[in-house]
Amino acid sequence: MSHKDSLKHTIIVALLLCVVCSVLVSGAAVVLKPLQTENKEYARNRDVLVAAGLYDPAKHDKSYVEDTFKAFSVKLVDLQTGSYLTAEEEQQLGIDPATYDQRRAAKDPALSERVPPKEDIAVIKRQAKYAMVYVLEKDGRIDRVVLPVHGYGLWSTLYGFLAVEGDGDTILGLTFYEHGETPGLGGEVDNPKWKAQWSGKSIYLPDHQVGITVTKGGAADLSDPYEVDGLSGATLTSVGVDHLVKYWMGENGFSRYLAKLQAGGV
Numbered sequence: 001m002s003h004k005d006s007l008k009h010t011i012i013v014a015l016l017l018c019v020v021c022s023v024l025v026s027g028a029a030v031v032l033k034p035l036q037t038e039n040k041e042y043a044r045n046r047d048v049l050v051a052a053g054l055y056d057p058a059k060h061d062k063s064y065v066e067d068t069f070k071a072f073s074v075k076l077v078d079l080q081t082g083s084y085l086t087a088e089e090e091q092q093l094g095i096d097p098a099t100y101d102q103r104r105a106a107k108d109p110a111l112s113e114r115v116p117p118k119e120d121i122a123v124i125k126r127q128a129k130y131a132m133v134y135v136l137e138k139d140g141r142i143d144r145v146v147l148p149v150h151g152y153g154l155w156s157t158l159y160g161f162l163a164v165e166g167d168g169d170t171i172l173g174l175t176f177y178e179h180g181e182t183p184g185l186g187g188e189v190d191n192p193k194w195k196a197q198w199s200g201k202s203i204y205l206p207d208h209q210v211g212i213t214v215t216k217g218g219a220a221d222l223s224d225p226y227e228v229d230g231l232s233g234a235t236l237t238s239v240g241v242d243h244l245v246k247y248w249m250g251e252n253g254f255s256r257y258l259a260k261l262q263a264g265g266v
């Protein structure tokens, strides 16, 4: 047996290979981290603009997204009161709107609450007490707000944004940025034609109960301001979307915040 084939030599080569590979992999992770964070932030900002009806993929590029998103202020809403958190409250809670991660907060016992099963129509189990909202002001008035929403469909939790006009009632758009529904069936929630139906619909009945409803596919009266047609062949995903919108527009969600917007101020 040559010196090269000795057990000692084989182990040294294997160890060296492990060290070199792990340095390369962890080096790449460290070097790429800022780029990943930047891309994640860009994707989030773009999705906010999509929901708000301010994005056209044919016309708009990265700098458009960055510049337009700058006009939005990111705020934290206390869902119990429907008011924005003050700087002091944010400090006391140790949270900062610039870095707040609502999905992570929903797992933190100090920042979240268990949703009682009877009320959990969106099947989310826990929810963050504070929600991130994106607010666009124009001429000193709230022009539109973009609200994060999520809930279970057939196979997955759908995460998205619902944009509402400054009147706290008229929907501008609904878009999902993450889900695992079947392409061509539940995945049709991403179809621009289906999404276009949401624009102009009303959320609340005169008594401020949630009126907006996703019907069974083909059953909606499209002239009804509260009806959105469900997806044909994907009733279960449609029911999931109906429930998640009702949940987040309801008492556990943004109802108090949007009532304040409707009344003219938060």
Ligand SMILES: Cc1cc2nc3c(=O)[nH]c(=O)nc-3n(C[C@H](O)[C@H](O)[C@H](O)COP(=O)(O)O)c2cc1C
Binding pocket: 154, 155, 181, 182, 183, 185, 186, 187, 217, 231, 232, 233, 234, 235, 236, 237, 238
């Ligand atoms: C492979 C496969 C994937 C499916 N994916 C979905 C889906 O993503 N969303 C959905 O609502 N239904 C999906 N379905 C259909 C449901 O099982 C169910 O039949 C449907 O939601 C009923 O809708 P309909 O009453 O409009 O036909 C899928 C069915 C199969 C066989």
